[in-house]
Amino acid sequence: MRSVLVIGTGLMGTSAALALRARGVSVHLRDTDSAAVRTAEALGAGTVEEPSEVADLAIVAVPPPLVGRVLADAQAEGVARHFTDVASVKGEPQHDAIALGCDTSHYIGGHPMAGAARSGPLTARADLFEGRVWALTPTADTDTETLNTALELVALCGAVPVVMQAAAHDQAVALVSHAPHVVASLVAMRLQGAGERAVSLAGPGLRDLTRIAEADPRLWLDILSANAGAVADLLEEVGADLERMVAGLRSIATTDDAKRRSGAETVESMLRAGQQGRRRISGKHGVQPEQFETVTVVVGDQPGELARLFRDADRAGVNIEDLRIEHAAGMPSGLLHISVATGTAATLGEALRAQGWRQR
Amino acid sequence: MRSVLVIGTGLMGTSAALALRARGVSVHLRDTDSAAVRTAEALGAGTVEEPSEVADLAIVAVPPPLVGRVLADAQAEGVARHFTDVASVKGEPQHDAIALGCDTSHYIGGHPMAGAARSGPLTARADLFEGRVWALTPTADTDTETLNTALELVALCGAVPVVMQAAAHDQAVALVSHAPHVVASLVAMRLQGAGERAVSLAGPGLRDLTRIAEADPRLWLDILSANAGAVADLLEEVGADLERMVAGLRSIATTDDAKRRSGAETVESMLRAGQQGRRRISGKHGVQPEQFETVTVVVGDQPGELARLFRDADRAGVNIEDLRIEHAAGMPSGLLHISVATGTAATLGEALRAQGWRQR
Numbered sequence: 143m144r145s146v147l148v149i150g151t152g153l154m155g156t157s158a159a160l161a162l163r164a165r166g167v168s169v170h171l172r173d174t175d176s177a178a179v180r181t182a183e184a185l186g187a188g189t190v191e192e193p194s195e196v197a198d199l200a201i202v203a204v205p206p207p208l209v210g211r212v213l214a215d216a217q218a219e220g221v222a223r224h225f226t227d228v229a230s231v232k233g234e235p236q237h238d239a240i241a242l243g244c245d246t247s248h249y250i251g252g253h254p255m256a257g258a259a260r261s262g263p264l265t266a267r268a269d270l271f272e273g274r275v276w277a278l279t280p281t282a283d284t285d286t287e288t289l290n291t292a293l294e295l296v297a298l299c300g301a302v303p304v305v306m307q308a309a310a311h312d313q314a315v316a317l318v319s320h321a322p323h324v325v326a327s328l329v330a331m332r333l334q335g336a337g338e339r340a341v342s343l344a345g346p347g348l349r350d351l352t353r354i355a356e357a358d359p360r361l362w363l364d365i366l367s368a369n370a371g372a373v374a375d376l377l378e379e380v381g382a383d384l385e386r387m388v389a390g391l392r393s394i395a396t397t398d399d400a401k402r403r404s405g406a407e408t409v410e411s412m413l414r415a416g417q418q419g420r421r422r423i424s425g426k427h428g429v430q431p432e433q434f435e436t437v438t439v440v441v442g443d444q445p446g447e448l449a450r451l452f453r454d455a456d457r458a459g460v461n462i463e464d465l466r467i468e469h470a471a472g473m474p475s476g477l478l479h480i481s482v483a484t485g486t487a488a489t490l491g492e493a494l495r496a497q498g499w500r501q502r
Numbered sequence: 503m504r505s506v507l508v509i510g511t512g513l514m515g516t517s518a519a520l521a522l523r524a525r526g527v528s529v530h531l532r533d534t535d536s537a538a539v540r541t542a543e544a545l546g547a548g549t550v551e552e553p554s555e556v557a558d559l560a561i562v563a564v565p566p567p568l569v570g571r572v573l574a575d576a577q578a579e580g581v582a583r584h585f586t587d588v589a590s591v592k593g594e595p596q597h598d599a600i601a602l603g604c605d606t607s608h609y610i611g612g613h614p615m616a617g618a619a620r621s622g623p624l625t626a627r628a629d630l631f632e633g634r635v636w637a638l639t640p641t642a643d644t645d646t647e648t649l650n651t652a653l654e655l656v657a658l659c660g661a662v663p664v665v666m667q668a669a670a671h672d673q674a675v676a677l678v679s680h681a682p683h684v685v686a687s688l689v690a691m692r693l694q695g696a697g698e699r700a701v702s703l704a705g706p707g708l709r710d711l712t713r714i715a716e717a718d719p720r721l722w723l724d725i726l727s728a729n730a731g732a733v734a735d736l737l738e739e740v741g742a743d744l745e746r747m748v749a750g751l752r753s754i755a756t757t758d759d760a761k762r763r764s765g766a767e768t769v770e771s772m773l774r775a776g777q778q779g780r781r782r783i784s785g786k787h788g789v790q791p792e793q794f795e796t797v798t799v800v801v802g803d804q805p806g807e808l809a810r811l812f813r814d815a816d817r818a819g820v821n822i823e824d825l826r827i828e829h830a831a832g833m834p835s836g837l838l839h840i841s842v843a844t845g846t847a848a849t850l851g852e853a854l855r856a857q858g859w860r861q862r
Contacts, residue, residue, distance in 0.1 A: 255703060267862060269800070275703055306699050314700035322689050322708050327776025328743045329682050332736065334779040339666050340674035343615060343635055344783050348682050350710040355780040359773035363766060367754045370765075374751040376692065377744055383688050384741045391734040394727050405730075406723055413719035416687025419694040420715040423704050440629075448825075449816035452809035462808055464827050502627060 143167055143294050147197040147221050149212055151182035154228045154254065155203030156266035159187035161299040164268045170197065182263040196220060199291050202227040206368040210238025217245050224291040225249040230315070231368040232279040232308035239281070250292045251279035251308055254301055272300035279308040316372035323354050323362060324377060330355035346468045387412055434463055435487035437480045438502040439494060441467075451478065451499065458493030460486045477502060503527055503654050507557040507581050509572055511542035514588045514614065515563025516626035519547035521659040524628050530557065542623040556580060559651050562587040566728040570598025577605050584651040585609040590675070591728040592639040592668035599641070610652045611639035611668055614661055632660035639668040676732035683714050683722060684737060690715035747772055794823055795847035797840045798862040799854060811838065811859065818853030820846045837862060
């Protein structure tokens with residue numbers, strides 16, 4: 143791949159441009175917002191000059207509702223041999239492309255699973271997509287050369303390609319991202335009117351669960367709107383499960399023993415199904431969480447505590463796979479949960495104990 | 503407080519006993535399971551010998567359905583001046599105590615917000631309750647001396663007391679712990695039948711949200727059963743919100759502009775309410791998350807990387823308030839999100855850059 147035209151120099155487009163430039167690809171930039179495109183150029187993302195020849199690839203990096211129109215215009219102009227986009231939903235853009243008579247054989251949808259809290263070219267980074275999954279959604283007649291060009295783009299950005307149908311993609315992100323986001327918001331909503339005392343009982347589980355509810359509501363309205371049908375379908379399934387769970391709990395709350403037993407069976411089997419489902423989400427590098435052991439250490443609040451701890455852990459020769467800090471209410475210290483490979487927790491625990499670290 | 507009788511030497515009872523022993527309190531242990539009580543004694547939690555005089559406090563550390571009965575018997579026997587329990591729900595035990603004609607003026611309910619993945623005396627620790635909130639639920643006529651004795655117990659265990667009514671406690675834990683647990687399980691359940699490709703798109707948000715769904719279903723059935731009514735009430739409210747959300751999304755998916763607008767308003771206002779609710783859960787030491795800034799650093803997978811990073815951060819003189827590791831798919835590295843006090847991120851960022859750390 144020698145030359146790429148990036149249409150739309152926001153966070154995604156500019157980040158892809160920066161990654162391509164870093165790998166020596168010639169990049170041309172376009173945006174209807176001349177300030178944005180000049181900023182991207184100033185950042186070294188490419189040139190605002192029009193390409194003198196047909197580019198190998200055009201990346202349409204505009205909001206989902208505009209992808210079809212911009213793609214149709216770019217193809218009519220003949221700016222590139224192959225075309226892709228980076229919108230967070232894939233069904234709508236593909237549908238629009240077909241409706242507008244685009245050449246779908248030289249187009250493949252794309253969605254790099256990365257982002258940032260803020261938008262615009264100034265938040266762009268050459269390594270935004272590094273190590274992230276990048277979904278590619280071919281049309282019914284996408285050319286193999288177009289697929290290969292998109293795969294090259296993904297590789298140049300350091301991402302991991304996953305090829306799937308547009309509809310499957312939209313259902314997948316509804317499942318793993320959009321519907322969970324809504325549910326986290328619904329749980330967090332209930333805290334609004336809660337008393338101070340009640341809120342004081344909240345622990346790390348609730349904080350982890352509701353973290354994503356912190357995100358910008360305006361941005362998420364756009365994301366959910368572009369995938370509204372799939373998200374609503376999934377939430378209805380969650381709602382049906384919720385009703386079964388409520389019925390189970392109501393049965394448990396009665397005095398009828400047979401009812402109580404059947405309610406308990408319902409609730410337990412659903413909790414068990416949740417545990418099974420959770421196991422589908424691998425930890426690091428596709429490793430299941432059960433393959434880790436945890437060492438929990440009490441750390442103080444002074445600067446240097448963590449440095450000292452990690453130096454001591456390092457000397458034990460044990461590789462830290464994951465870690466999580468948990469703060470205790472009203473205490474100037476916290477708990478550090480250190481995940482290590484199975485069979486190495488004892489080694490690390492002993493080494494830390496020898497250095498005077500308190501463990502839980 | 504000079505002497506305490508612990509009735510029930512499981513995780514909670516034995517941990518309290520160990521904490522009290524460490525502070526010089528004389529502790530007597532009882533359990534219907536003679537192996538458990540001997541294990542607790544061997545761990546240094548106290549003596550299995552019967553107390554020769556009336557104890558200052560009896561801690562009833564048995565499962566919620568047994569608290570009333572055990573309390574009634576202990577009071578009839580006159581084993582202590584004051585009585586408390588450590589069950590995870592408070593309404594049912596208090597109700598049972600009244601129904602069994604207990605002396606409620608010398609009883610106060612208690613619930614230390616701490617636990618462990620496994621039960622039994624062998625998992626007990628003297629510092630289990632350190633820094634944790636310990637809810638105390640007086641009856642209608644709990645004596646001030648009984649309250650003060652319980653407050654002394656909480657202080658000796660290093661916990662933070664919060665006094666509240668039993669019903670308010672049960673509603674609070676339904677809100678901040680039990681209902682969220684169910685919701686996390688419901689979201690995780692949906693992953694059970696999902697395709698490999700779909701699951702591969704899952705990111706850190708979903709992992710954080712569903713973490714608590716990993717817990718033991720059997721244990722959680724017991725917890726939910728003892729608070730079934732309050733949890734069902736709350737889940738019904740979540741269900742009603744879910745229906746409003748689905749209706750909003752369905753409106754957005756129509757072609758009617760007025761409907762789309764009203765649907766968008768519903769969805770956005772609910773996301774906003776979730777954001778507000780989330781803000782009620784303070785970060786560390788009651789500090790709101792907005793008072794932190796984040797520095798994100800790329801860390802490699804070799805032993806020593808974290809030690810080196812924290813040493814460099816330490817030299818910058820910036821105190822790390824919180825941290826979170828995020829692993830990137832298929833990459834031998836991860837992102838470390840470091841939270842620091844507002845105004846210090848730039849200092850830390852520069853110091854780390856100077857040492858060659860890549861930042862996002």
